[in-house]
Amino acid sequence: MTVRVGIPKGLLFYEYESFWRVFFESLGVEVIFSPDTNKDIMKNGLKLCEEEACLPVKIFHGHVLELADKVDMLFIPRIRSLHYREYYCPMICGLPEMVKNSVSLLPSVIDDTIDYYKHRYYKGGVVRMGLKISSDQSKIKKAYCKACKGLQNKNDYQKIPTDKNEKSYTIAIIGHTYNLTDHYMNMNLIKKIKGEGFQVLTSCMVSCGKTQPYLSKVPKRIFWSCGREILGAGLYYMHQQNIDGIIYVSCFGCGVDSLIEPYLSQQLKKVRPIPYLVISLDEHTGEAGLNTRLEAFLDMIRWRRSCANHISSYGGNLYSC
Amino acid sequence: MIVSFPHMGSPVPYKKIFECLGHDVIVPPVPSQRTIDMGVKYSPEFACFPFKVLLGTYMEAIELGAKVIISSGGHGPCRAGFYSEVQQRILQQLNMSVEFIIFDSPNHGGYQDFWHNLIRLKGKSSWFHFMRSVNLVYHMIHILDQLERQLEIKRAYEVVPGTCSKTWEKIQEDFSNLVNVSKDLKAIENLSKERIEKINVEVPGEDEKIRIGIVGEIYVVMEKNVNMKLEEKLGALGVEVERSQYLSHWVDYNMIPKWIKHSHEEAILKKGEKYIEINIGGHAKQTVGHIVDYKERGFDGIIHLMPFACLPELVSQSIIPRISQELDIPVISFSIDEQTGLANNLTRIEAFVDLIRNKKRRLIYNKCVAGL
Ligand code: SF4
Ligand code: SF4
Numbered sequence: 001m002t003v004r005v006g007i008p009k010g011l012l013f014y015e016y017e018s019f020w021r022v023f024f025e026s027l028g029v030e031v032i033f034s035p036d037t038n039k040d041i042m043k044n045g046l047k048l049c050e051e052e053a054c055l056p057v058k059i060f061h062g063h064v065l066e067l068a069d070k071v072d073m074l075f076i077p078r079i080r081s082l083h084y085r086e087y088y089c090p091m092i093c094g095l096p097e098m099v100k101n102s103v104s105l106l107p108s109v110i111d112d113t114i115d116y117y118k119h120r121y122y123k124g125g126v127v128r129m130g131l132k133i134s135s136d137q138s139k140i141k142k143a144y145c146k147a148c149k150g151l152q153n154k155n156d157y158q159k160i161p162t163d164k165n166e167k168s169y170t171i172a173i174i175g176h177t178y179n180l181t182d183h184y185m186n187m188n189l190i191k192k193i194k195g196e197g198f199q200v201l202t203s204c205m206v207s208c209g210k211t212q213p214y215l216s217k218v219p220k221r222i223f224w225s226c227g228r229e230i231l232g233a234g235l236y237y238m239h240q241q242n243i244d245g246i247i248y249v250s251c252f253g254c255g256v257d258s259l260i261e262p263y264l265s266q267q268l269k270k271v272r273p274i275p276y277l278v279i280s281l282d283e284h285t286g287e288a289g290l291n292t293r294l295e296a297f298l299d300m301i302r303w304r305r306s307c308a309n310h311i312s313s314y315g316g317n318l319y320s321c
Numbered sequence: 322m323i324v325s326f327p328h329m330g331s332p333v334p335y336k337k338i339f340e341c342l343g344h345d346v347i348v349p350p351v352p353s354q355r356t357i358d359m360g361v362k363y364s365p366e367f368a369c370f371p372f373k374v375l376l377g378t379y380m381e382a383i384e385l386g387a388k389v390i391i392s393s394g395g396h397g398p399c400r401a402g403f404y405s406e407v408q409q410r411i412l413q414q415l416n417m418s419v420e421f422i423i424f425d426s427p428n429h430g431g432y433q434d435f436w437h438n439l440i441r442l443k444g445k446s447s448w449f450h451f452m453r454s455v456n457l458v459y460h461m462i463h464i465l466d467q468l469e470r471q472l473e474i475k476r477a478y479e480v481v482p483g484t485c486s487k488t489w490e491k492i493q494e495d496f497s498n499l500v501n502v503s504k505d506l507k508a509i510e511n512l513s514k515e516r517i518e519k520i521n522v523e524v525p526g527e528d529e530k531i532r533i534g535i536v537g538e539i540y541v542v543m544e545k546n547v548n549m550k551l552e553e554k555l556g557a558l559g560v561e562v563e564r565s566q567y568l569s570h571w572v573d574y575n576m577i578p579k580w581i582k583h584s585h586e587e588a589i590l591k592k593g594e595k596y597i598e599i600n601i602g603g604h605a606k607q608t609v610g611h612i613v614d615y616k617e618r619g620f621d622g623i624i625h626l627m628p629f630a631c632l633p634e635l636v637s638q639s640i641i642p643r644i645s646q647e648l649d650i651p652v653i654s655f656s657i658d659e660q661t662g663l664a665n666n667l668t669r670i671e672a673f674v675d676l677i678r679n680k681k682r683r684l685i686y687n688k689c690v691a692g693l
Contacts, residue, residue, distance in 0.1 A: 050635050093601035094636030101639045220406045255632045258367035259403045266410045
């Protein structure tokens, strides 16, 4: 019987899904994902996890429970750092510890460390994980190379529409990848906005190279990878004339957002005051409340465009750079 | 420069070094409810608690006329490194602009900034004088910590309640007023020791003693005004206390290059490895390391302090039940936020101490019975 490895659909899963799937499948194991987040998963997660923890981590616990009795091994890597001189947030670094102590009756857990900061390469950590499944080093290395290839294809960043279409509006949505892609958690936010006829760009669509010029002006180097991505995307979109508004999707209890968001909003006020909305997801947010806020926001954008045709009602032109 | 600094433990060493270097020093008021309220009001909701108290402290310091704030930063996975960027902007919006000088640990890169800051701090004094002042304060920190350690033990057995706390105040005053050059240190140290000698104590038998270690995030462990004066409270209940964080340890670990001195912290980190493999930022790994260390040294219980919304301590909190079980040592956690008053928690603290006391008595009783 083939070994079944379970990968919970939460947190960094959304960014590196293809990599791990290819890697494990090449090693000849069956990969099982937990289902998309649903009510039960959320409920279980809230029950299992410390109360003060952030929402995505809580939901992650729910996914783990979902998989616990269906698989032979659980994959919860300890990802400390994936980029040069950057870390992930402490919760992600300590995720396996948290999960192992909060969820009882777990199967064995693949929880090796990937620490690019210290070792400057990923392969070591990945190979160590592979060794838990197969003892054949060369097979593991091959699987690693194959998985890496898959990763390169992923980086097809989307372009911002350059023609200023009178009829269409473009909104940038920024936030952690998992906040943007877990549609249960964010209550189908992106679909809703698209449904209103808006074009949507997200923070995952901006490449490092584009954000770098803006980030280099930030006095203190941002040492969280996720924070850097979000702030970079925010600053980048802020300087694009075709962006009509920015939505920051943050979540209950997030430590990174708590400092990045105020920084960005102050910067926005100073440089280019375009419509800006912060949506903080938590388990109690009702969908109705979200809809009202969203509609008001979208209306404001439409209204501004129609007025700005005559007189500049906002500082966009004056402050643009 | 008119400088100020945040409180964390005794303010004397900070004050001394800036004074020695010829700056005007404003010692901000100790964190009070007002400080906390102001900080909370203007901070982002999910900023961690130390962020909020520090912001409040800065605001009070600025009210008193501070122009430059000197503090420490970090590059770790945790938020402390980004504190000042955001605080600076919040203060700007409130029209309370100040300049920040942030010292990041040179052990983790960033020598250039460190150097630059040192030069600013040095001001007009000569390098010789600068080194002499640093040396003075470095030794002072170590001496003060040792004295405080002695008091933390004595406090449990003092005859007149409050004597130790008063003595500690006096000692700090002496160091602040009478020490100007390294030569004075010895004399004042002896004077302080005499003061401590003079405290009347009634020490019970070894079996009756209770020792509790306080672990957790550095700010809430060290700053007694935000942690409900926990040490004094425990002392009043007849408990010997040791903190996991002392300024001297922090300085040794963060400011002294590893090739000069191996710090105490490194040994502690090693002990924590079994439970948290990697350093996840903040003091989570120290927290678990210290629990192991205290157990090895025969402590009877642990109090774990975590600031509200502190990410690393959340991780350690979730591991603590397992450690407590494996090592058979009682641990209690307190989450510290703006509403944490002693009144709400006193009963919990007392109950915890009772639990430990009973456990210990039972153990001794069982031993006696077995011995017969
Ligand atoms: S970055 Fe924020 S949302 Fe993500 S795990 Fe950390 S605290 Fe949670
Ligand atoms: S250790 Fe905790 S309190 Fe300190 S900066 Fe990190 S999250 Fe905040």
